Amino acid sequence: MGRVISLLKVEKVTVKYGVIPAVQELELEVARGQIVALLGANGAGKTTTLKTIVGVLRPARGRIFYDGKDITSLPAPQRVRLGIALVPEGRGIFNRLTVRENLLLGAYHRRDQGGVLQDLEEVYRLFPRLKERENQIAGTLSGGEQQMLAIGRGLMSRPRLVLLDEPSLGLAPLVVRELYTLIRRIRESGVTILLVEQSAPMAIGVADYVYVLETGMVKIAGTPREVESLEEVKKVYLGG
Amino acid sequence: MKRRIPQELWFVVGGLVLFGALFVAEKTLNRYLLHILILMGIYSIATVSLNLTNGYTGLFSLGHAAFMAIGAYTSTLLTFPVSLREAYDLPRLPWFLGGPNAAWSFFPALLAGGALASCAALLIGAPVLRLRGHYLSVASLGFMVIVVTFAKTLKSVTRGPMGISAIPLYTNVYWTFLWLFIAVYVVWRIVNSRFGRALMALREDETAAQVLGIYPMKYKLFAFVVGAFFAGVAGGLYAHLTKAIRPFEFSFTLTFQIVVMLIVGGMGTMSGPVVGVVLLLALRYALKPLEEHLKLYGLIELIYALLLIVVMLWKPEGLVGRKRVSARGRREREEEGEWARFSILK
Amino acid sequence: MFSLSYFLQQSMNGVILGCIYALLALGMTVVYGILRLINFAHGALITLGAFFMYFVFFRFGLPFVAALFLVLGFGGVMGLVLDLVAYRKLRGGPEVALLITSLGFYTFIENLTKLIVSPQPYAFKTPEFLATLYRTPYLTFRTVDVFIILSSLLIMLAFHLFVKRTKLGIAMRATAENLEIANLMGIEVNRVISVAFVLGSAIAAFTGFLWGAKYGQISYDMGFLTGVKAFVAVVVGGVGSIPGAMLGGFVLGLAEVLSIAVLPTRFAEYRDGIVFAILILVLLIRPSGIMGIREEVRV
Numbered sequence: 001m002g003r004v005i006s007l008l009k010v011e012k013v014t015v016k017y018g019v020i021p022a023v024q025e026l027e028l029e030v031a032r033g034q035i036v037a038l039l040g041a042n043g044a045g046k047t048t049t050l051k052t053i054v055g056v057l058r059p060a061r062g063r064i065f066y067d068g069k070d071i072t073s074l075p076a077p078q079r080v081r082l083g084i085a086l087v088p089e090g091r092g093i094f095n096r097l098t099v100r101e102n103l104l105l106g107a108y109h110r111r112d113q114g115g116v117l118q119d120l121e122e123v124y125r126l127f128p129r130l131k132e133r134e135n136q137i138a139g140t141l142s143g144g145e146q147q148m149l150a151i152g153r154g155l156m157s158r159p160r161l162v163l164l165d166e167p168s169l170g171l172a173p174l175v176v177r178e179l180y181t182l183i184r185r186i187r188e189s190g191v192t193i194l195l196v197e198q199s200a201p202m203a204i205g206v207a208d209y210v211y212v213l214e215t216g217m218v219k220i221a222g223t224p225r226e227v228e229s230l231e232e233v234k235k236v237y238l239g240g
Numbered sequence: 241m242k243r244r245i246p247q248e249l250w251f252v253v254g255g256l257v258l259f260g261a262l263f264v265a266e267k268t269l270n271r272y273l274l275h276i277l278i279l280m281g282i283y284s285i286a287t288v289s290l291n292l293t294n295g296y297t298g299l300f301s302l303g304h305a306a307f308m309a310i311g312a313y314t315s316t317l318l319t320f321p322v323s324l325r326e327a328y329d330l331p332r333l334p335w336f337l338g339g340p341n342a343a344w345s346f347f348p349a350l351l352a353g354g355a356l357a358s359c360a361a362l363l364i365g366a367p368v369l370r371l372r373g374h375y376l377s378v379a380s381l382g383f384m385v386i387v388v389t390f391a392k393t394l395k396s397v398t399r400g401p402m403g404i405s406a407i408p409l410y411t412n413v414y415w416t417f418l419w420l421f422i423a424v425y426v427v428w429r430i431v432n433s434r435f436g437r438a439l440m441a442l443r444e445d446e447t448a449a450q451v452l453g454i455y456p457m458k459y460k461l462f463a464f465v466v467g468a469f470f471a472g473v474a475g476g477l478y479a480h481l482t483k484a485i486r487p488f489e490f491s492f493t494l495t496f497q498i499v500v501m502l503i504v505g506g507m508g509t510m511s512g513p514v515v516g517v518v519l520l521l522a523l524r525y526a527l528k529p530l531e532e533h534l535k536l537y538g539l540i541e542l543i544y545a546l547l548l549i550v551v552m553l554w555k556p557e558g559l560v561g562r563k564r565v566s567a568r569g570r571r572e573r574e575e576e577g578e579w580a581r582f583s584i585l586k
Numbered sequence: 587m588f589s590l591s592y593f594l595q596q597s598m599n600g601v602i603l604g605c606i607y608a609l610l611a612l613g614m615t616v617v618y619g620i621l622r623l624i625n626f627a628h629g630a631l632i633t634l635g636a637f638f639m640y641f642v643f644f645r646f647g648l649p650f651v652a653a654l655f656l657v658l659g660f661g662g663v664m665g666l667v668l669d670l671v672a673y674r675k676l677r678g679g680p681e682v683a684l685l686i687t688s689l690g691f692y693t694f695i696e697n698l699t700k701l702i703v704s705p706q707p708y709a710f711k712t713p714e715f716l717a718t719l720y721r722t723p724y725l726t727f728r729t730v731d732v733f734i735i736l737s738s739l740l741i742m743l744a745f746h747l748f749v750k751r752t753k754l755g756i757a758m759r760a761t762a763e764n765l766e767i768a769n770l771m772g773i774e775v776n777r778v779i780s781v782a783f784v785l786g787s788a789i790a791a792f793t794g795f796l797w798g799a800k801y802g803q804i805s806y807d808m809g810f811l812t813g814v815k816a817f818v819a820v821v822v823g824g825v826g827s828i829p830g831a832m833l834g835g836f837v838l839g840l841a842e843v844l845s846i847a848v849l850p851t852r853f854a855e856y857r858d859g860i861v862f863a864i865l866i867l868v869l870l871i872r873p874s875g876i877m878g879i880r881e882e883v884r885v
Contacts, residue, residue, distance in 0.1 A: 056770055080772030092767040094760045096826075101756050108757060108773055153771075300682045367870050374624050374685045378817060379869055382862030385811075389859035393852075492810065496693055503686065538700030538806070545694035552687040553675055 005068045007032045007161055007192050008053065013062030015045075015052050015216075022048040023216040025062070030161070030209075035183065035193045037203040037224075040213035046196040047089055049213070050163045053194070054086040055079040066161070081109045085159035089166050089196075091150040095139030099130055102138050102149055106156030116156070123152040126182070144175035151182070155191075162186065164195045168202060180206050204228060251428075255421055262413045274413065275481070280521050281416035282477045285423050287501050287513035289470035292427050294499075295507035296436065297463040298443030299369060302495055303380035304471050306387040309490035310360055311353035311472025312479040313391065313398055316407050318344040318352055319480070324406055329399060346410040350419070350476040357472025358465045360387075365464045369457065384495065391487035403486030404479075411481040419477065423470045428510060430466070439463055443508075493541070500548045506558025515560050520544065591724040596847035597840070602731055602800060604839025605738035608832040609793050610816035611823065612745060613786025615831035618820060619762030620779055622681050626688040627668055628790050629813020630695035635661050635791025636804040637703055640710060650713060657795055658788040665787025669780050692810065700806040707805035710798030730799050737796070741789060742832055749828060758782060762826070811858060815842075818865040824878030833876055838864065 008030040015023040023045040030036045040046050051057045053064060055076030063072045071079055085106070093102050103123060107116040124131035127148045133141060138149060147167055154162055164183070168176040180202055187193055197203035204210055210227045212220040220227055265277060286308060293299045317330065322343050325332055332340035344352070368379045391398050398404070430436050438459055441449040446456055479485045497520070505516020524540050531539045551558060610628065617625050638660050643653040672691060676684050716730040749755035761768040761778045769775050797812070798804045815838065823834020838861065845860050846853065868875060 051770070054770065054772070076769065077772040077774050086770055088767060088770050092764075092770065094763050094767070096763050097756065097759060101759075104753070105756055105760055105771065105773070108753060108771070157772075298682075300685070367866065371869060371873075373681045374622075375821075375869060377682070377685055378624060378814065378821075379866055381814065382818075382865050385862045386859040389856055393855045496689065499686070499689070536701055537705045538697035541693060542697035542701060545690050545692075545697060548690035549672070549687060549694060552683060552690060553672065556679075556683060 006030055007067055008194065009065040010049070010053065011063045011065065013049075013052060013059045013064065015048050015057055016060045021060075021216055023052065023059075026213075026216065026218060028211050028218060028221075030192055030194050032192055033187065033190065034208040035187050035195060035206055037207035037210045038194060038196045038213060039198070039200050039203060039210065040219075042198065043215075044213040045216040046213055047165055048216075050086060050165050050194070050196060053163060054084055077109065080157055083158065083160035084163065085154040085157045085161070086163045087150045087154040087165060087167065090169065091143075091146045093138050093146055093150050093153065095137070097138055098135050099138055099141070099149055100134045102153050103130070103156050106153035107158075109157060115158070119156055119158060123155055126155075126185070127152050143171050144178070147171060147175075147179060148182075151186075155186070159191060161192045161194065164193060166196055166198060168197060168199055176202060251425060258417060258421065259414070262417055266413055276521065276525050278411060278413055278416050278477075278481055280517055281413070281420050282411075282474050282481065283498065283501065283517045283521060284514050285416075285420050285470050285474040285477070286498050287505070287517050288420070288423050288427055289467040289474070290498055290502050291507060291509075291513045292430065293463050293467040294502065295509070295512070296427075296431055296443065297439045297460060299460055299464060300373065300377045301380040301464070301467075302377045302492070302499070303364075303382075303384035303387075304467075304498055305490045305492070305494040306380075306384035307357040307361065307468040307471035308475030308478065308494065309387055309391055309487070310357045311350075311475030312485050312490070313353075313404075313475075314356045314472070315344075315349040315353035315476030316404055316479045316485065317397070318349040319346060319408060319410065320404070321408060328404065328406065329396075330404065331397060346415065346480065350473050353476035354469040354472035357475070358469045361465045361468030362461065365461045366457075369460045369464060381492070381495075384490075384492070388487050388490055391490070398487070401487060403484060403489075405484035407479050407483045407485070409480060409483055411477050416477055416481075419470075419473055423473075424510070426466065426470075430463075431510070435459070435462075497544065500544045503556075503558055504547055504551050506561035509558070509560045512558050512560040516558070519559075520547075592847070594724050595726065596843055598725060598727060598731065600840035600843035601836065602734050602839070603843055604836035605734055606793050606796055606800075606812075606835075607816055607819045607839045608835025609738055609741060609789050609796075610812065611819040611831035611835040612742065612828065613789045614816050615820045615825070615828060616758060616762065616782040617779075617786055618817075619826055619828075620758075620765060620782060621673065621677065621684065623673060623684040623688065624817055625668075625786075626685070626810075626813060627691040627695065628786065628816065629809035629811075630692045631661055631664060631787050631790035631809070632794040632797060632812055633699055633804070633806060633809040634664060634695065635794030636710065636798045636808065637699060637708075637794075638791065639795040639798065640708060640804065643713070644711065650715075654792070654795070657791050661791025662784040662788040664791070665783040665785075666780060668787070669783040673783075674776070692813070696806055696810065703806065705806065707803050710802055710804045712799045712802065716799060734796050734800060737792075741792075745785070745789075746828070754778070754781060759828070815861050818861055820875075821865060821873075822868050822875055824875030827875070827877040830875055830877030837876070 006029045010026055010028045013023060013026045014021055026045070026049060028036070028038070038046050038049065048057060052059055055074060059072065063070055065071065066079070066082060066084065071082070094105070097105070103120060104116070107119065110116050129145055130149060130152055133145065138146065141149060151164070151167065167179055171179065183193060183195070183206060195203055195207065204224045204227065207224055210222060210224055211218050212227065220230060266274065269277065286304065290301070290304050293301050318333070318337070320330055320343060322332070322341050333342050338344065364383050368376060368383065371379055392401050430439070438449065441452065442456055442459055450456060501516035501520045502513050503516070504520065505514065506512025523543065527540050527543070531537060610632070614625060614628050617623055635657050639653060639657050642648050642656055643650065648656070668691060672687055673684060676687060712728070712730050716728065716733055718729045720727055749759055757768065757773050758778050758781065761773060761775055765775060768778070794804070797808065816835070819834040819838045820831045821834070822838055823832065824830030841864060842857060842861055846857050
């Protein structure tokens with residue numbers, strides 16, 4: 001039949017906060033090795049979606065499939081073990097721990113001590129500045145370095161799917177460009193990425209597929225070129 | 241505006257009924273039961289006043305017993321008969337309080353006790369009420385320890401650990417319930433005013449309240465001071481009922497009992513405190529013979545603690561209260577800045 | 587009045603009290619760091635540990651080391667019970683609810699002890715092999731004093747290593763810093779919390795034994811003020827900092843003993859008042875304590 005099973009499939013998922021639905025009947029798919037961008041204004045439900053995928057929030061309705069398996073009722077620690085890693089909004093690093101401790105925590109679920117140390121070296125190769133600051137307290141790093149730390153920590157769990165929540169938030173443009181080069185490199189190493197951003201241009205530039213959320217539902221979906229040419233997108237997200 | 245009048249009418253009617261009932265009670269009940277009734281009144285005053293600070297304003301003070309202690313000692317030192325002062329090593333009153341041959345009468349002494357407690361509340365409130373939630377609790381607990389320590393050590397004034405006995409028996413049902421009536425009325429008036437709504441807004445979300453133009457300190461201090469006043473009065477009534485007071489009586493155990501009564505009855509409701517008091521004191525006196533004869537010391541406190549645990553785990557709004565819908569959903573709490581959790585000051 | 591030996595003697599007493607406070611503060615701060623819960627029931631574990639040791643070692647005559655391990659285990663189990671039965675249900679609710687409930691549990695345990703064991707204090711004999719007296723020109727001390735200091739340091743060191751070097755320990759620090767993010771990363775937060783309770787409670791129970799061995803008397807109400815003072819130590823040392831808690835314990839112990847030693851004897855009863863005066867001062871002047879986290883850390 002030829003249809004490849006996508007790595008992630010979110011099927012008609014509804015997530016509620018109390019009685020208010022934050023995400024309604026959401027459907028999206030991420031194919032292996034892709035970078036998929038999830039765009040939308042504040043409050044559109046992007047972070048909620050990521051939290052539901054990683055298992056911290058439970059959907060009221062709908063199902064989530066990962067690598068063909070239904071993981072809807074799986075608790076977060078187990079999803080992490082299966083290879084899903086979330087890099088939270090605002091970095092979400094532990095400011096009072098050292099860089100190294102933060103990174104090691106990313107590998108919390110892994111049992112292979114040797115593999116963990118190997119991956120640590122890999123992350124240091126990817127982010128040489130983290131190696132320099134290995135024993136520094138994470139809170140003293142610059143914004144960009146903290147973002148690298150957050151991504152590095154996510155990579156330490158040897159994920160197959162990385163969920164990035166607004167990685168460019170609060171970073172200088174130069175740093176953001178560096179960041180996106182990095183994101184491409186991560187994809188090249190075989191990791192699938194679901195990227196949430198408010199700032200559309202950079203995300204669209206790197207993505208293979210784009211979803212735009214509005215009030216908890218998918219409003220627009222398509223390849224970057226398709227999406228870019230839409231009038232609405234041009235006006236709202238790309239500034240004309 | 242017309243609606244208001246009937247409610248206050250209730251107070252008048254209620255008051256008349258109450259005093260009628262008390263009259264009957266005084267004539268018919270034996271001394272033991274009367275004693276319990278008066279104690280219920282006194283504890284109710286303490287609990288109702290705690291309700292103002294804890295229940296309606298959300299300041300979880302654990303130092304209430306300290307105010308009762310201040311009220312008890314103050315009123316006692318004022319009313320103590322002149323002829324006995326020498327024998328009991330108590331100082332005579334200084335010139336500005338009436339001179340060496342003076343002893344105050346009951347009502348003014350109670351007022352003075354309450355007033356002094358209020359002053360203490362003002363003094364301690366300014367620094368302590370700025371603190372967050374449980375820091376406030378521990379600081380107020382600390383304050384209570386400090387007060388009790390002074391009571392134990394300022395022997396020239398308080399007679400130290402031996403305490404003061406032979407206090408004149410001035411308390412009766414009428415005085416007690418008059419003060420309870422006043423306390424309930426005052427709390428009711430505060431709660432049902434704009435001021436009261438401001439207090440409750442503070443309780444729910446201090447930041448939001450500030451945005452509405454409410455200066456937290458002014459309101460919190462007011463509630464705290466009023467609460468302390470009535471606690472002081474309750475302390476004075478207590479001293480003149482039991483005729484003897486000692487420092488250790490005003491320890492944490494007393495605060496705990498009042499807290500349990502308040503919570504089991506229902507914090508933040510008007511009738512909750514009294515319900516809690518009646519229930520728990522009735523329980524205490526029903527079980528007292530058991531505890532004493534079987535030498536099961538600690539049984540009553542144990543049951544109190546158990547009740548508190550059960551209520552907190554399964555019906556935290558108390559017997560009378562209704563479940564409050566939490567204004568802040570889980571999501572908001574998640575998104576709240578993490579540093580807010582560590583700040584001691586609000 | 588103030589000879590060198592008097593000063594040294596009192597300093598030693600202060601250090602010993604400080605060790606006890608430091609151990610208690612340690613247990614309190616991990617739980618507080620994660621749950622924002624002032625666990626008043628922590629104090630109850632001191633009482634339980636002391637009485638448990640009394641019965642197991644003196645009455646039933648078990649060998650010392652075995653008894654110690656049993657006390658640790660007993661404390662740990664009690665802590666776990668508290669976590670599972672009480673606090674787990676209240677998580678996510680208002681902080682004050684946890685505080686009130688912990689007060690309820692403290693009072694429950696205190697009165698249960700009073701009821702089941704005795705309202706009268708028990709004399710706790712220092713075990714013979716710890717009772718040897720040593721007289722030096724400047725200092726008089728017993729083996730138990732050395733034991734307390736050494737065992738406390740050992741426990742603190744072990745704890746420090748646990749929290750710095752082991753995966754679970756680092757996870758505990760992370761959870762204490764930010765529970766939500768730890769959860770997002772897939773750390774089993776509930777398990778971390780349970781471990782925190784178990785460790786803290788085991789240490790608290792052990793402290794009960796230390797207290798009995800040093801001061802010779804245990805009673806059903808011995809845990810209350812000590813437990814609250816442990817929290818004072820946490821505040822003094824700096825909320826959110828584990829080394830801070832230990833430092834706070836020492837500072838408080840020394841302050842309590844030395845201030846009484848220095849003041850005329852009639853001030854001896856002010857001891858508890860002084861501790862709480864220190865608390866109020868710290869909260870007003872330097873709320874973040876000695877080593878507390880400072881708000882300027884970048885987020």
